[in-house]
Amino acid sequence: MPMMTGSRFFAEAMQAYGVTHIFFVPTMLLPAMAEMEDMNIRRVVTHGEKAAAYMADGYARASHKPGICMAQNIGGANLAAGLRDAYMACSPVIAITGGPDSDSMYRYLYQEVEDFSMFDPVTKFNARIDKLSRLPDLLRQAFREATTGAPRPVHLEMRGSHGQVTEEEGNLELIVEEQYKQYPAFRPEPEMERIREAAKALTSAQKPVIVAGGGVTASQAEPEVVELAEKLSIPVATSLNGKGTISDDHPLALGVVGTYSRRCANQGVAEAELVFFIGSHTGSQVTNNWKIPRPGTAVIQLDISPADLGRNYPNRVSLLGDAKVTLRQLIEQLKPIEPRTSWIRRAQQLVSEWREEVAPVRNSDAVPMRPERICKEITDFLPSNAVLVSDTGHSGIWTGSMIDFKKPEQRYIRCAGSLGWAFPASLGVKCALSDRPVLCFTGDGGFYYHLAELETAARFGINAVIVVNDNRSLNQEIRLFDAAYGGQQRGKSREMWVFEDINLAKVAEAMGCFSVRVERPSELKGALERAFAANKPAVVDVVSDINALASRAWS
Template sequence: MTGSRYLAESLHAYGVSHVFFVPAVVLQAMAEMEDFGIRRVMTHGEKAAAYMADGFARASRRPGICLAQNIGASNLAAGLRDAYMARSPVIALTGGPTPRSHYRNFYQEIEDFTQFDPVTKFNARVEDPERLQDLLRQAFRTATSGSPGPTHLQLRGALGDSLEAEGDYTLVVEETHSRVPAYRPAPDGGDIKRALDMIAKATRPIIVAGGGVTISAAEAELRALAERLNIPVATSLNAKGSIADNHPLSVGVCGTYSRACANRAVAEADLVFFVGSRTGSQVTTNWTIPAPGTAVIQLDIDGEELGRNYPNSVSLLSDARIGLRMLLDAAVSKSATERCAWLTRIGALVEEWRALETPLLTSSAEPMRPERLCQAISDALPENGTVVVDTGHSGIWSGTMIDLNRPNQRFLRCAGSLGWSFPAAIGAKCALPDTPVVCFCGDGAFYYHIAELETAARFGLNLVVVVNNNAALNQEIPLFDKAYGGTQRGRAGEMWRFRPLDFAKIAESFDCAGIRVNRPQDLDGALRHALTLNRPVVIDATTDVNALARPAWGRPKGAY
């Protein structure tokens, strides 16, 4: 068969339902996909295609596929940055140079292969078309094994057209690599016992759940273990939703985008159990919470991460679900009375935080407070709903202020690339067509890929985009205040302000529904109505440009 047919058959056999791309690339393979019902989602930019594949992968826990011709490869590589940071299984295919075109000023040819090195787990050239057989399997194998991540194959020919030739192809598919986690390694039994002994002796233990919990779909096991041992749970942004925000053991998101009660709880703990977390700077507030010297247990599927940032008292090399199940099976229940003082303290911290933030969450101020938008999303998002959020202020406000209390609600967050959320929400909706999907972003983020409104309309994707519209990148205000020595002057606003625009009208021009909300009392009705419409909806919510997210709670200097 041709390599084109082999690619189409292989993707189908791996369960791929959508590919995201900018034409023209692997044209014959795209035509062959017609026979297998694979939806080919043409986007308005390669970065958007990568973000859509990323959102698809995170929502479905299956590899997302994105493609670009040679001239668009650099843009696709840039789009993989977020997937790499978030450990998302995305497989990228691009065109590339041929031996005949090298060193001859071939049209649009730049050797960009190495640009994929820092943003992939596996980066390979398919120099002989028949090597697609083993290299495509390796791309799926690497993307889904251990800690997931993006992979890239460069095909010969600017459009990847080397696959159009016939060759000897045998379809071999490793179905275990059609999802994450592909394998679920179990921890050593002795390490399980040592971990439980440490937890039993701790006076103030806490669990910090990371993205590995959600990748492994270990939410039920996390909650069950916390309840059996009466241990409070904080989460990273990647694990938000793994325990309900109103659960008595939940303290919220910790780190730099965090609830003060979560950081304070982790700071006061005498034992921190990281589950599926790489203990990076964001979840630990730049490695200050927990303080150096705090006893740490860490469970992770990637052995290289065990003890990377904190010397572990016990390391558990394991898939999150399997490891938590083994702990659960071996654990002896800990009554609430045994940790009464600690649980009382946790309840007081959470209550204090809610008392501080409730006036903002329920504010009737105009222009609106962004926290009020988050409250409206909390109230309107139904069970099984998924919220997809951007970075910066959007990540802080949504991670701290949106409550996920209904069954099977999901939270997909940007790992750091402003503008990610809207294309990622499109990808998530493709993966979960029967699931309500709400995107929360600022106007600065929405501008990045606003053209994808046409894509959403073209495919009839009924997602809801809530735009926190303050006509500015207002998170930069304190930075420019400092740069100007305290008070901005002259034309400083040119560096962070936009012209006021009505995104609802823009949405309507793309044949989407648009709703503009200026008053907080109209938010709830607008969101509930938007979720009933069978089309893409943009809610333009005008908010106060001077509303800034609270900085993360940190230890006072000299506290340790």
């Protein structure tokens, strides 16, 4: 085995695994960063550890490769907090931090707090590298854990406040396991008997519905979902993570179901007699707190995680496997059936009624703008190969329900729950997909979390376009504050959810970005055109109605 420093080994390993970007806050592994000087690896220095984790998360979801983020010991807890969203979204992020060594433990080392256990709840593998000899096998294990089964973050804590264990020299053999460079690393198949049971249940049901979850996106099984739906005349709803599985103008598309949803999707799933969950945890968001589908509805569930099969809805048939290969097997087992004409007609009626209901706000010329109109303008403008990255809260509701995807290459990547995630994540997405248009949709409340990363985007030329639904508030909380005050807010209540009226376009311009402030619906199309043509990071600050609230989810 060749003699080399751990720093050199780490750099060569990152290159061999196809890593193109590392997101970090200094001073972690600086000799290794120096070793990468002549490698095709971009070392993106951020203004905060959470932002670094969010960028790595966006990179991983967009590229289907592990995203790498790092922090020295004092930033470890911040980095752990940033992994929460990646964990909830099943995203393969590899986080690397510094940690204590035996000479400094229990002696009040500057900046040292034992935070290793903080990574346990937000990773599937949490390990220490105390000896240089363990660097090769544990780094391989990190890639293996991150990309197999349901992808999730992993953490390696390296001895020394900024990973000084890697500055030692040793006999280190670089072994690269090709299948763990991307996910899914494996595509397991279920037993054929289960396939036949599922085929029988789907063909015999009078009113079946498919709910496509994030596992469809992870497996890249969108074509198989549409093929199955068309073959058996089955309406398709999606989770937020699964948005884009089927074109929104497809005759079988119901839209996003759950809490951040279209009413027609919730109604369609509620009326179904059989629901086929594909790559979905069947958690509270996709089921509107387990009210849709109705308890007692027959369920088929396909998932790569055996522990999730039947977790929230008892399964008539459980399929353990990768979504893409399992659906292909299922399609090949199916025999032609008569079209479910009346059921499809009912699903289309629900969609038509919903579209008629929301048309007035989607086409509204009101000033300040309605967020539904912002979403209509984005729908009309969005390039055919664009990636839309959405924040949570109102941003998730507006984009999930009001933006239509009509082209198969359009992608949707959404925040799993951490407000403020979308902006830094969109920079990671753009790093992974530099040749594709990337549009981030966030509110001003979410944008403020990591505003400093505008400088990062400008410094590194990460040319994402950020559309800010700027209602100068956290207006999704209006109903909560109303209830807290017994129905009518009073006194200084608005201090808790209303911000100063800041021109965010001027802030972005001062930080080296293209920017434009939009106050009227007629201005938005032109603003988007200029933003995407600017060849630099861009902020489109759209002034919107502070009183525009999303409808409550239908149940």
